[in-house]
Amino acid sequence: MQxxxxxxxxxxxxxxxxxxxxxxxxxxxxxSAEIIPIIEEYNRESKFPHQLISKMAELSxxxxxxxxxxxxxxxxxxxxxxxxxxxxRGDSGIRSFVSVQSSLVMxxxxxxxxxxxxxxxxxxxxxxxxxxxxGLTEPDFGSNPGGMITKAEKVDGGYLLNGxxxxxxxxTLADIAVVWAxxxxxxxxxxxxxxxxxxTAPEMKGxxxxxxxxxxxxxxxxVFIPEENLLPNSDGLKSPLMCLNQARYGIAWGVVGSMxxxxxxxxxxxxxRIQFGKPIAGFQMTQEKLVYFLTEITKAxxxxxxxxxxxxxxxxxxxxxxxxxxxxxxxxxxxxxMSREILGANxxxxxxxxxxxxxxxxxxxxxxxxxxxxxxxxxxxxxxxxAFS
Amino acid sequence: xxxxxxxxxxxDTATKIKVGPDGKKIDTIGVTYIVNPYDEYAIEEGxxxxxxxxxxxxxxxxxxxxxxxxxxKALAMGADEGILLKTDQDxxxxxxAKLLAEEIKSLGCEVVFTGKQSIDFDNSATGQMIxxxxxxxxxxxxxxxxxxxxxxxxxxxxxxxxxxxxxxxPAVITAQKGINEPRYASLKGIMAAKKxxxxxxxxxxxxxxxxxxxxxxxxPKNPGRILGSDAEAIKELVKLLREEAKVI
Numbered sequence: 001m002q003x004x005x006x007x008x009x010x011x012x013x014x015x016x017x018x019x020x021x022x023x024x025x026x027x028x029x030x031x032s033a034e035i036i037p038i039i040e041e042y043n044r045e046s047k048f049p050h051q052l053i054s055k056m057a058e059l060s061x062x063x064x065x066x067x068x069x070x071x072x073x074x075x076x077x078x079x080x081x082x083x084x085x086x087x088x089r090g091d092s093g094i095r096s097f098v099s100v101q102s103s104l105v106m107x108x109x110x111x112x113x114x115x116x117x118x119x120x121x122x123x124x125x126x127x128x129x130x131x132x133x134x135g136l137t138e139p140d141f142g143s144n145p146g147g148m149i150t151k152a153e154k155v156d157g158g159y160l161l162n163g164x165x166x167x168x169x170x171x172t173l174a175d176i177a178v179v180w181a182x183x184x185x186x187x188x189x190x191x192x193x194x195x196x197x198x199x200t201a202p203e204m205k206g207x208x209x210x211x212x213x214x215x216x217x218x219x220x221x222x223v224f225i226p227e228e229n230l231l232p233n234s235d236g237l238k239s240p241l242m243c244l245n246q247a248r249y250g251i252a253w254g255v256v257g258s259m260x261x262x263x264x265x266x267x268x269x270x271x272x273r274i275q276f277g278k279p280i281a282g283f284q285m286t287q288e289k290l291v292y293f294l295t296e297i298t299k300a301x302x303x304x305x306x307x308x309x310x311x312x313x314x315x316x317x318x319x320x321x322x323x324x325x326x327x328x329x330x331x332x333x334x335x336x337x338m339s340r341e342i343l344g345a346n347x348x349x350x351x352x353x354x355x356x357x358x359x360x361x362x363x364x365x366x367x368x369x370x371x372x373x374x375x376x377x378x379x380x381x382x383x384x385x386x387a388f389s
Numbered sequence: 390x391x392x393x394x395x396x397x398x399x400x401d402t403a404t405k406i407k408v409g410p411d412g413k414k415i416d417t418i419g420v421t422y423i424v425n426p427y428d429e430y431a432i433e434e435g436x437x438x439x440x441x442x443x444x445x446x447x448x449x450x451x452x453x454x455x456x457x458x459x460x461x462k463a464l465a466m467g468a469d470e471g472i473l474l475k476t477d478q479d480x481x482x483x484x485x486a487k488l489l490a491e492e493i494k495s496l497g498c499e500v501v502f503t504g505k506q507s508i509d510f511d512n513s514a515t516g517q518m519i520x521x522x523x524x525x526x527x528x529x530x531x532x533x534x535x536x537x538x539x540x541x542x543x544x545x546x547x548x549x550x551x552x553x554x555x556x557x558x559p560a561v562i563t564a565q566k567g568i569n570e571p572r573y574a575s576l577k578g579i580m581a582a583k584k585x586x587x588x589x590x591x592x593x594x595x596x597x598x599x600x601x602x603x604x605x606x607x608x609p610k611n612p613g614r615i616l617g618s619d620a621e622a623i624k625e626l627v628k629l630l631r632e633e634a635k636v637i
Contacts, residue, residue, distance in 0.1 A: 003401060005401070005421065018461070019579055022579050023579055026579070029573060058572075059575045060575045073575075073576035073577050073579075074580060075576055083576075
């Protein structure tokens with residue numbers, strides 16, 4: 001197989017540092033060699049490729065931006081974004097695994113955890129020895145997490161947790177769940193360890209999307225959480241929302257990878273598929289689609305890079321993350337669907353990646369803040385009028 | 390043990406090569422360069438040896454400033470120090486081998502790993518000639534290497550089979566695909582490489598023994614022909630395969 005060389009119509013590599021390019025290329029090669037050759041099988045059979053965990057840990061893909069003293073790479077947010085982009089060129093489910101481990105498990109432990117929690121968990125999560133998940137969404141509270149029912153009650157030596165979470169990536173796999181629950185009416189974070197009495201995490205089956213990723217329910221039935229497993233610095237709903245902001249940032253980058261995969265597949269197919277005596281790439285309607293893909297990829301790349309630079313300079317506003325997540329997911333889904341059109345009937349086969357990406361992106365557009373919620377976040381920002389409460 | 394790995398910086402295998410305006414060099418505009426793929430096996434073998442018996446891995450390149458990119462990748466994979474023998478001149482294999490050998494000698498390395506060939510000019514000669522200049526033992530085209538108690542046992546790929554060769558240090562090993570699976574440069578490795586040094590050295594005045602007169606691209610392939618879409622076409626296809634292509 002020929003090396004995949006990416007999409008860089010606007011010479012954006014000139015805007016990246018040598019290290020950023022080196023990381024991107026290393027993850028790109030990893031995805032080409034280790035993920036793309038196996039992903040269709042795992043997607044078809046709805047299995048998560050466990051063997052990738054240690055390989056991704058060796059590449060130091062977990063907790064990329066966290067300090068080296070915890071066994072992490074200590075690199076910048078642009079590097080994190082580029083890594084997510086490359087992983088999602090492989091599959092959104094694999095990128096989701098890394099996003100959750102990094103942004104929704106390691107980040108909250110790092111940000112809201114005690115020194116003891118950080119010292120114990122972060123190196124194990126960085127090395128892939130332990131897997132984490134993040135429990136915020138509930139069956140009846142998705143876009144409105146503040147309404148959550150899951151409750152913690154103070155008891156002697158700790159807390160008693162009751163409630164249920166849903167749509168939890170990595171839930172069944174996880175050794176540790178970062179769970180958000182109301183304690184005296186205020187949202188706090190708790191570390192719930194696998195095997196704790198009363199805690200179960202059944203896998204949700206029958207997904208048409210993110211099939212190579214594990215999605216679960218988390219059920220808490222009088223689960224005793226020792227005092228030392230409360231995230232001491234978590235403080236209200238803004239704490240989980242800070243985590244989501246990290247994950248959304250990664251998604252904004254990630255879906256560019258999906259677009260790149262679809263564009264590559266559609267372009268190659270269009271150049272080799274002969275109809276009416278010439279490649280379909282020679283027809284105006286196909287060219288219009290391909291040019292649209294390339295233009296949207298380029299725009300999203302520029303949006304992401306500035307988003308990353310703002311994040312690294314500490315100037316990022318969460319509404320900007322919403323705009324990038326909202327735009328890029330919407331466009332990525334459109335690109336995947338239109339790529340399928342270029343591939344015609346062949347597009348529905350798993351010989352090509354486009355239908356898998358299209359199906360995955362249906363989830364990605366909805367999770368970590370739906371398209372609609374991001375619209376309203378930006379809407380409130382520019383009008384001063386919240387439309388959702 | 391001091392371990393030397395020679396690394397070349399070559400056009401990506403996906404590159405569509407064009408001859409430059411002077412007719413003697415390739416047009417480098419828009420060309421992406423990579424670590425010579427066979428040298429990646431050499432780097433991995435050097436790192437494995439270091440992990441087994443401890444030591445220092447020196448990666449040595451010869452060429453212009455851009456060669457540092459490949460040396461940096463080797464450092465990110467885990468090599469300890471980089472040395473760039475800096476020159477903008479193009480040398481033939483024997484001159485390259487001589488310059489590399491002099492550097493390896495001054496470093497005091499006891500073992501040298503290189504790829505079995507560079508994928509740009511395909512001379513498949515540098516490793517063997519380095520061993521000759523240094524008076525080292527040499528095993529080329531190695532697909533499996535075992536080092537125990539100072540003795541090297543190597544399997545070489547030869548026409549139709551494998552040859553098993555035993556030798557001792559000091560030695561030059563040229564690596565063939567299959568010898569190992571090169572590791573990826575990890576993010577931590579890339580961070581660690583920032584603290585590692587690439588020493589630039591000027592090369593001694595040298596003259597190549599051979600001179601390249603020019604480059605030529607292969608003749609373009611004839612376009613394909615569609616003979617038809619039903620059974621009738623088979624007769625014609627067989628006829629052409631026999632009479633025109635002369636392959637049956």
